[in-house]
Amino acid sequence: MIRSIKIMDSPVIGVFSTCTEDYCLLPKGVDKSVLKNIEDTLKVSSVSCLINGSILVGSLCRGNSNGFLISGNYGADSIQKETGLAVDYLPGKINAVGNIILANDSAAAVHPQISNRAVEKIEEILKVDVVRTTISGFKTVGMAACVTNKGLVVAPGITEDEFAILENAFGMEPITASVNFGSRMVGSGILANSKNCIAGDETSGYEFGRILEGLNLLDE
Secondary structure, rough: OEEOOEOOOOOOHHOOEEEEEOEEEEEEEOHHHHHHHHHHOOOOOEEEEOOOOOOOOOOEEOOOEEEEOOOOOOOOHHHHHHOOOOEOOOOOOOOOOHHEEEEEEOEEOOOOOOHHHHHHHHHHEEEEEEOOOOEEOOOOOOOEEOOOOOOEOOOOOOOOOHHHHHHHHHHOOOOEEEEEEOEHHHHHHHEEEEOOEEEEEEOOOHHHHHHHHOOOOOOO
């Protein structure tokens, strides 16, 4: 079982894909061997889709066990049909969903300037409590961190205030890590749930160890 991959010939796998406890959404055209590896490693069903006509599924979607939010106005029907979960569009100008929302099944951290209307939609579809924050100074919290129901990995440079906000929201201690040989955008290079994780194939062994530690997967 390989736990480092490329998607669309790129190590920034979190830009092209997103996963929950049960599903992994990927762009159409991903190699079947990659799909099988993801399904077997994360113990999920894969869903091939486009969001608003784009292959950047990870940047344009965020979900949990309750539903999915997407950017733009096209793609909800196919995701809803495959998963049976609620799928809706995120309102507002700041709506690259995967970039600006970090969520698991209990909480979500979001871009500090996201609208009240968007927060209400997140609460409605994902059924979580929402906090606004930055992570290590980044407003794109969905790319600056990765959270599951077991662990939380964040970009190096997190402040004490950010640490406290995240720990209080998710009920777990953030652990810093990088991905793909030094990238601070740790969420851009990881697919993870409480069962396992996969990293972009430029991730070093040390980085992967830190990621496993932060996601509480060292024994998996």
